[in-house]
Every structure is written in C-alpha cells, then in structure tokens.
Amino acid sequence: MYFRHGCRRVAPSKVLPIGARNAPITYPTRAPRRWSSVSQRPGSDHLVFPGAVDSKFTTNLAFERPSEKTAMPTFRIMDQDGKIIDKDREPLVVTDEEAIKWYKDMLTVSILDIIMFEAQRQGRLSFYMVSAGEEGIAVGSSAALSPADVIFAQYRETGIFQQRGFPLSAFMSQLFCNKNDVGRGRNMPVHYGSKELNIHTISSPLATQIPQAAGAAYALKLQDALAGKSPEERRVVACYFGEGAASEGDFHAALNIAATRSTPCIFICRNNGFAISTPTLEQYRGDGIASRGIGYGIDTIRVDGNDIFAVREATKRAREMALGLDNDGNGEPRPILIEAMSYRVSHHSTSDDSFAYRARVEVEDWKRRDNPITRLRKYLESRSAWDEGREKEVRAAIRKDVLKAFAEAEGEKRPPLRSLWEDVYENVTEEQEAQIKEMGRILEEYKDEYDVEEFEGGRNGLFKA
Amino acid sequence: MAAPLRSLSRAWRPSKCFPSARTYSTHPPNARLNTEIDYKTTPLLHHTSSTCLANPELPESAKSSTTSRQNLFQSVNSALAHALRSNDSTLLFGEDVAFGGVFRCSMNLATEFGSERVFNTPLSEQGIVGFAIGCAMEGMRPIAEIQFADYVYPAFDQLVNEAAKVRYRAGTNPGMHAGGLVVRMPAGGVGHGALYHSQSPEALFTHIPGLRVVIPRSPVQAKGLLLASIECNDPVVFLEPKILYRAAVEQVPVAAYTLPLDKAEILKQGSDVTIISYGTPLYTCQKALEAAEKDFGISCELIDLRTIYPWDRETVVKSVSKTGRAVIVHESMINAGVGAEVAATIQEGCFLTLEAPVQRICGWSTHMGLVYERFNVPDVARIYDGIKKAIQY
Ligand SMILES: Cc1ncc(C[n+]2csc(CCOP(=O)(O)OP(=O)(O)O)c2C)c(N)n1
Ligand SMILES: [Mg+2]
Numbered sequence: 139m140y141f142r143h144g145c146r147r148v149a150p151s152k153v154l155p156i157g158a159r160n161a162p163i164t165y166p167t168r169a170p171r172r173w174s175s176v177s178q179r180p181g182s183d184h185l186v187f188p189g190a191v192d193s194k195f196t197t198n199l200a201f202e203r204p205s206e207k208t209a210m211p212t213f214r215i216m217d218q219d220g221k222i223i224d225k226d227r228e229p230l231v232v233t234d235e236e237a238i239k240w241y242k243d244m245l246t247v248s249i250l251d252i253i254m255f256e257a258q259r260q261g262r263l264s265f266y267m268v269s270a271g272e273e274g275i276a277v278g279s280s281a282a283l284s285p286a287d288v289i290f291a292q293y294r295e296t297g298i299f300q301q302r303g304f305p306l307s308a309f310m311s312q313l314f315c316n317k318n319d320v321g322r323g324r325n326m327p328v329h330y331g332s333k334e335l336n337i338h339t340i341s342s343p344l345a346t347q348i349p350q351a352a353g354a355a356y357a358l359k360l361q362d363a364l365a366g367k368s369p370e371e372r373r374v375v376a377c378y379f380g381e382g383a384a385s386e387g388d389f390h391a392a393l394n395i396a397a398t399r400s401t402p403c404i405f406i407c408r409n410n411g412f413a414i415s416t417p418t419l420e421q422y423r424g425d426g427i428a429s430r431g432i433g434y435g436i437d438t439i440r441v442d443g444n445d446i447f448a449v450r451e452a453t454k455r456a457r458e459m460a461l462g463l464d465n466d467g468n469g470e471p472r473p474i475l476i477e478a479m480s481y482r483v484s485h486h487s488t489s490d491d492s493f494a495y496r497a498r499v500e501v502e503d504w505k506r507r508d509n510p511i512t513r514l515r516k517y518l519e520s521r522s523a524w525d526e527g528r529e530k531e532v533r534a535a536i537r538k539d540v541l542k543a544f545a546e547a548e549g550e551k552r553p554p555l556r557s558l559w560e561d562v563y564e565n566v567t568e569e570q571e572a573q574i575k576e577m578g579r580i581l582e583e584y585k586d587e588y589d590v591e592e593f594e595g596g597r598n599g600l601f602k603a
Numbered sequence: 604m605a606a607p608l609r610s611l612s613r614a615w616r617p618s619k620c621f622p623s624a625r626t627y628s629t630h631p632p633n634a635r636l637n638t639e640i641d642y643k644t645t646p647l648l649h650h651t652s653s654t655c656l657a658n659p660e661l662p663e664s665a666k667s668s669t670t671s672r673q674n675l676f677q678s679v680n681s682a683l684a685h686a687l688r689s690n691d692s693t694l695l696f697g698e699d700v701a702f703g704g705v706f707r708c709s710m711n712l713a714t715e716f717g718s719e720r721v722f723n724t725p726l727s728e729q730g731i732v733g734f735a736i737g738c739a740m741e742g743m744r745p746i747a748e749i750q751f752a753d754y755v756y757p758a759f760d761q762l763v764n765e766a767a768k769v770r771y772r773a774g775t776n777p778g779m780h781a782g783g784l785v786v787r788m789p790a791g792g793v794g795h796g797a798l799y800h801s802q803s804p805e806a807l808f809t810h811i812p813g814l815r816v817v818i819p820r821s822p823v824q825a826k827g828l829l830l831a832s833i834e835c836n837d838p839v840v841f842l843e844p845k846i847l848y849r850a851a852v853e854q855v856p857v858a859a860y861t862l863p864l865d866k867a868e869i870l871k872q873g874s875d876v877t878i879i880s881y882g883t884p885l886y887t888c889q890k891a892l893e894a895a896e897k898d899f900g901i902s903c904e905l906i907d908l909r910t911i912y913p914w915d916r917e918t919v920v921k922s923v924s925k926t927g928r929a930v931i932v933h934e935s936m937i938n939a940g941v942g943a944e945v946a947a948t949i950q951e952g953c954f955l956t957l958e959a960p961v962q963r964i965c966g967w968s969t970h971m972g973l974v975y976e977r978f979n980v981p982d983v984a985r986i987y988d989g990i991k992k993a994i995q996y
Contacts, residue, residue: 264795315974324972326797342799385725415702420723495702558975573967586633587984
C-alpha cells in the first residue's frame with residue numbers, strides 16, 4: 139500500500155472506499171502548480187520560477203512595507219451590548235437553547251475558576267490558571283466542532299473541556315491529583331486530557347502541540363479517506379495556542395507543514411495581549427498572528443474573541459473550509475488560521491502578580507468594557523430568554539455543583555505509588571522494577587520516615603495487585 | 604489530611620482562610636531523618652560575616668569587603684548588576700526579563716542599565732540562544748535566560764551544534780568562538796513542579812565537549828561562579844537550583860569576586876566515605892551524613908562538584924583513594940546521569956583502594972510525576988541508607 143500525492147485532483151465524492159488493500163490510493167489534493175520545465179519564456183511579463191509563481195516584473199524599486207498596509211479587520215456579529223450589528227446579514231442559526239447552553243458553559247468555567255483560584259491561595263492545590271475573558275473563545279469555537287474532531291490545547295481553554303462534557307468530578311480529580319484522575323496525579327493542575335472527548339493531554343512546553351496538530355490532521359485526512367467517510371463525516375483537528383507561543387519555531391514549522399500537506403487543521407490563536415509579563419508590542423512587530431497565516435498561504439481570519447457568535451461562526455466556516463466543503467477551495471482539505479482577540483484580564487497564573495508589570499486601572503478598564511459572558515447575557519435578555527431570576531438560580535446551582543465535586547475530590551486517596559514508574563514505557567522495565575523493589579525496601583526499613591497513607595494501598599501500592 | 608470539608612461546601616467564603624487540606628511540607632510525626640532541611644542552621648551556608656570572609660578562595664578585595672544577607676536570587680541579581688556595570692559589552696535578555704524575571708533575578712536591572720542591554724525577547728528559546736551566540740561571536744558578553752531548564756530543548760541545536768563547536772570549526776581563525784555566552788536557567792524540583800517545572804537536564808549538556816556546565820549550591824557560590832562564567836571565554840550553561848532562590852540565605856561579600864570554574868570544593872573533611880554531589884542535594888547529604896556519623900561512628904567527606912563538566916576529577920579521585928568509599932547523589936535520573944561518569948572515573952582511578960561498590964542515590968528512571976516528587980528526589984533516608992550500605996559492605 140502506498141499513497142500517491144500530487145496526482146490529479148479528484149472530487150471528494152469520487153474518492154472510493156478502499157477495499158483492495160494493495161491498490162494505489164489517490165487523494166483529493168491540490169493540482170500541482172505548473173511551471174515550465176524550460177527557462178523563462180522570452181518576453182514574459184511574469185517571473186516563471188518555482189517558488190514565486192505569477193510574480194509580475196516591475197522596474198519600480200519599492201519594498202513592501204507592512205506599516206503601510208491596513209490591519210486585517212476583526213470579524214464580529216454582536217456589539218458590546220449584545221446587539222446583532224448587521225441586521226441584513228443572514229440570520230444567526232442559533233437557537234436560544236443552544237445559546238443558553240454556551241452561556242452556562244462559560245458561567246461554569248468562570249465560577250470554577252474563581253473557586254479554584256481562591257482554593258490555591260489557601261494552599262489546597264499547588265497551582266491554577268483561569269481563563270477569565272477568554273471563555274468565549276474556547277466555548278464558542280468548540281461548539282462549532284464535531285465531537286469527533288480532535289483537539290490540541292495550550293492551557294487556558296477550560297471551556298473546551300466544559301463544552302465537550304468533561305464532568306466536574308473529572309476536573310476536580312485532576313486538580314486534586316486523586317486516584318480518579320486519568321492523568322494519575324502526575325500533571326500540574328489544569329493539564330487535563332481526555333481520550334473519550336478527543337482532547338489530547340495538555341503539556342506545559344509551549345507550542346509543541348502545534349506541529350503535532352498538523353500531523354494529527356494529516357492522519358485524520360488519510361484515515362477518513364481510507365475509511366471512505368462521506369465529507370460530512372470527516373474530521374478536522376483544532377489546535378489552540380497563545381500569541382506568545384506563536385513566537386516559537388514550532389508554530390512556524392506547523393503552519394508551513396500543515397499548508398504543504400493540505401491538512402484539515404484549524405489553528406486557533408488566542409491573542410490576549412500578554413505572554414506572562416511580555417506585551418504583544420515586544421512579542422512581534424507584524425499585524426498580529428493573523429498576518430503570518432497569509433505568509434504561509436493559509437486562509438486566515440481575525441475575530442472578536444469576546445463575541446461568542448463571531449467565534450462560533452468563524453470556526454464553523456473554518457471547519458467547512460478545512461474539509462474542503464466550501465466552493466472556493468477546490469474541494470481539497472487545507473489548514474485555516476483564526477486569531478481571536480480578547481484581553482487577559484486575569485493574572486497569568488496563581489504564581490503571577492500582574493500588577494508588577496501593568497496598571498491595575500488598565501485591567502479594571504478592560505474588565506468593565508467588555509466580557510464574553512455579559513455580552514451573551516445581554517443578547518439573551520434582549521430576547522427575553524434570560525433574566526435576573528434565572529441568572530441567580532443558575533449561578534447558585536453551578537456553585538453548588540462545583541463545591542460538591544470539590545468536596546468529594548479533595549479528600550480522595552492519591553493513585554498508588556507504582557504510578558511514579560508506570561506509563562514511561564508501555565511496560566515497566568526490568569531496571570524500573572528493580573527500583574520499585576528498592577523503594578519498597580526503603581519504605582519498609584525506614585517506616586517512620588515516610589507517610590504513604592495518602593496513596594491508594596500505601597506501601598503495597600508499589601507492587602502489582 | 605482531614606480538611607474542614609463541610610464548612611467549605613456549606614459556605615464558600617473566598618476571604619476566609621482554611622488550613623491546607625494536604626500536608627505538603629510537614630514530615631511524618633516520628634521521622635528522624637526525613638525532617639525538613641533547616642537552612643537557617645545548616646553548616647553549608649555562611650550565617651555570619653566572619654565565616655563568609657574567611658573563605659580562602661575569595662580574592663583579597665572581597666575578603667576585605669563587607670557582607671550582606673542575601674538569598675540566591677538576590678546574589679544572582681548582584682552578580683548580573685556587577686557584570687552589566689563593569690563591562691559595556693554585557694547584555695541580559697530572555698522571556699520576561701525586563702520586569703525582573705519570573706524568579707526576580709533581573710529585578711531593577713532594565714531600569715538601571717536601559718532597555719538596549721536588558722530586555723524581553725519574544726517567546727522562543729531557539730531564538731534567544733541563537734541570538735546570544737551571535738552576540739558572543741561578535742564580541743559581546745550575552746547572558747541569556749531560559750525561563751525554566753525544562754524549556755531549554757528548543758535551543759538544544761544552538762547549544763550542541765553551534766555554541767559548543769564554533770571555536771573548533773573555526774580552527775586557527777583568531778577569536779572566532781562563542782565565549783562570553785552564559786545561558787542561565789532555573790532547574791530542579793521545588794515539591795510541586797511536576798513534569799515540566801522540575802527537570803535537571805545537566806547530564807544532557809555534560810555529554811557535550813565545548814560547553815561548561817556549572818551548578819552553584821548557595822548565594823555566595825552563585826555570585827562567584829556566575830561572575831567567573833561571564834568572564835570565561837567558553838560558553839557556559841549555568842543551572843540555578845530554583846528551590847534555593849529563596850530558601851538559601853547567607854552572608855555574601857558585597858564586592859565582586861570570581862570562584863574557580865575548574866575546582867570541586869571539599870565542604871567537610873572525613874576519612875571513611877566520600878559523598879559527592881552538587882546543588883540542592885548537598886543540603887540533604889549534609890543531614891544524612893550527620894546522622895550516619897552519629898549512628899555509625901564514622902567520618903564522612905562531602906564534596907561539591909560545582910562545575911559538572913569539565914570537572915575536577917583529581918579532587919574526587921584523591922578523596923575516594925583516601926576513604927575507599929563513595930556515594931554519589933543527584934536529583935536527575937540515575938540512568939546515564941552525571942553519577943555514572945563520576946562512578947566510572949572512581950572505578951578507574953581508585954580500583955585498588957575501593958572497599959565497597961560506588962553507591963548512586965539519584966532520581967529514579969522516570970519523570971517527575973507531581974504527587975510522587977518526594978519519592979523521586981533523593982531524601983535524607985535514602986542517602987543515609989546509601990552511606991550505610993557503603994560502610995557495611
Ligand atoms: C517552551 C516554553 N517556554 C517558556 C514557557 C513558560 N511560559 C509558560 S506560559 C508563558 C506565556 C505564554 O503566553 P501565551 O502563549 O500568549 O499564552 P497566555 O498565557 O497569554 O494564554 C511562558 C513564557 C513554557 N511553558 N514553555
Ligand atoms: Mg497571551
């Protein structure tokens with residue numbers, strides 16, 4: 139079995155389910171750009187050269203100056219008061235019921251954040267990160283995806299997990315590193331992951347997930363075609379990252395490889411103005427992160443991250459484009475870049491005091507000015523789908539649920555001690571087994587020196603049941 | 604472990620303080636060995652000005668100066684300030700360096716020396732280190748900060764293929780090297796850093812001829828070794844044990860001084876067993892050897908390698924030839940760690956005088972899972988046990 143690329147374009151519907159395993163497989167892929175194999179045609183007004191196709195000759199010595207270009211516009215649907223701006227626009231295909239679900243998801247993230255931030259301050263967990271102000275980006279984009287779509291996230295996207303149905307008990311088990319945590323108590327708080335929800339486990343090193351997302355999208359593209367899935371059933375990958383992370387080499391490598399391999403990958407950059415203390419002014423000089431998409435030949439949009447409708451609509455369209463279901467994409471998968479703008483109103487994390495590098499009034503000002511949650515609330519209220527009474531009732535209910543999950547998770551035992559060595563390799567190695575035995579001897583010989591009771595099975599938890 | 608759970612769930616009041624539910628830092632009630640390190644009394648720190656200034660390695664100018672009480676981030680800060688003040692070619696940059704750095708090492712330096720010389724970089728480690736190497740190749744003395752040692756890997760190519768090899772490939776071309784480059788990075792466990800805020804990647808760099816690898820154990824050492832690294836004409840990877848930034852406080856000479864980059868330091872003389880370590884575990888070793896000396900009536904020698912590569916083989920071989928026993932301690936994984944190199948060198952240099960196999964007490968061959976850190980990082984009991992094994996062999 140082999141894959142042939144650069145073959146002639148085949149309409150997606152013509153891709154046959156592959157029965158014969160050893161038959162060559164053709165893919166819907168961009169018709170290769172044609173350039174003459176002979177040198178420049180005499181008298182041509184174009185540069186004909188692989189690498190800069192269709193570039194006109196000019197005698198005007200002029201540099202392209204980014205400073206003279208107008209900034210890429212920011213797409214929005216509703217204004218700060220929750221009013222739909224363009225009444226002539228095709229009506230929103232959003233039911234009140236859907237919007238209320240997203241509203242509750244954002245509220246849940248926000249309430250969870252407030253409680254866990256405070257719990258960290260009290261020493262009940264080692265670390266926490268909130269997504270205040272950015273709930274709309276996570277919930278809105280996630281709502282536009284199919285549950286089968288695969289997600290790679292950075293860390294300030296709790297809304298994705300909430301939108302996909304990660305239960306509060308799972309959040310809490312991870313945060314408190316108890317035995318029910320699928321991450322086995324190994325990761326720092328907020329590094330969630332769920333195979334069931336198709337969200338890869340969050341990893342602290344920045345930007346590493348971005349080229350991985352491109353590779354994963356390529357895998358999905360091949361697998362879905364192989365399985366003969368209809369265009370509607372095909373999957374995309376969504377990849378989230380901050381504008382700071384976009385400075386890493388991995389970001390650039392990712393966009394370029396995603397474009398060259400025509401991968402159905404949606405890159406979603408949360409531009410919140412800061413990377414810890416570093417303002418965007420010191421992070422880049424171009425027109426945000428969006429301008430870079432153009433350079434890599436990637437269809438790109440900038441959206442107002444506080445407008446959940448805009449985020450959702452843009453992601454929905456991006457998904458169609460990524461799968462090649464739109465009219466202008468030749469029916470071929472391709473990566474898309476979305477830059478969603480929303481100011482980071484919180485400290486970077488519980489380890490950070492942002493007033494050491496930015497004025498308190500600036501933050502207060504932003505907080506007052508705009509917020510994805512209040513915007514959606516205003517919209518719902520204007521449609522009489524929401525009111526103060528429901529707000530109070532729902533907030534109280536969420537708080538109660540969060541605190542219940544908190545109380546149930548906090549006192550639980552930790553995973554067994556053996557988990558320190560497990561999952562490094564598929565199987566524990568002979569050397570590790572010897573180390574486990576040695577640790578067991580130490581725990582036995584120096585009983586008074588160790589408290590192992592908080593771990594499931596105590597000392598015996600070192601050994602296989 | 605019991606927490607006032609009910610009071611929490613009944614009425615959550617953010618302002619109200621509850622005691623911590625998990626006892627992260629306290630030790631078991633009957634523990635004798637695995638009790639907390641007392642940095643206020645450990646003999647490894649200079650609690651008075653007079654012991655500090657009596658250090659024979661200090662130059663006269665420092666010996667005749669005064670001292671001030673500093674923790675490790677403050678002494679790094681004063682070394683950086685001195686380097687910037689005394690040489691216009693010194694530059695300091697990295698992620699979030701301008702406001703003082705996430706560990707406060709560069710506090711006030713941007714204000715004092717200006718944003719041309721002390722500045723934030725975009726978030727790219729390969730960019731930071733490559734940029735720094737370029738500065739060094741054109742005669743500057745760049746000090747690049749990597750926010751956490753765990754995030755140095757994007758810069759690995761620049762360090763291994765470039766910084767380490769610039770001089771070698773240039774051959775007799777005069778002055779073509781990356782000397783003057785110092786890459787600083789906080790390293791090691793703090794109790795709750797998990798996979799990506801706890802790593803000690805020194806062994807990855809000690810494998811690379813051309814790089815010097817330095818790890819200070821205290822504020823006095825950090826200042827002198829950092830200033831020596833900045834003066835050094837070879838590129839230096841400088842790992843700062845981040846748990847010591849605040850924990851280790853001692854009297855530090857106010858004047859500038861350098862400490863040798865080619866000498867280990869014998870912190871305590873002894874005759875029965877040599878304990879070799881560097882950085883944070885030295886404090887754990889000190890506690891373990893105190894207990895072992897009392898319990899077994901032995902005397903232990905304690906050596907701080909300080910410069911992990913190139914390293915002072917002579918001091919170690921001489922010591923183990925005298926004691927006949929060696930225990931090597933480090934926090935990073937045992938497999939292919941610094942201890943393997945030291946043990947092999949001891950085996951070669953002291954074979955006939957060895958009374959027991961060389962003991963290695965190190966991190967296990969795994970990652971730093973969050974809640975398991977205290978079982979992974981060598982503790983007093985494990986080091987004590989290693990000494991006991993060496994003695995009773
Ligand atoms: C490779 C790497 N370098 C540095 C860090 C330390 N670090 C953690 S978050 C962060 C800032 C990230 O900013 P951004 O990508 O804009 O995301 P935001 O926090 O604003 O959501 C830094 C520097 C890291 N985690 N990984
Ligand atoms: Mg940011």
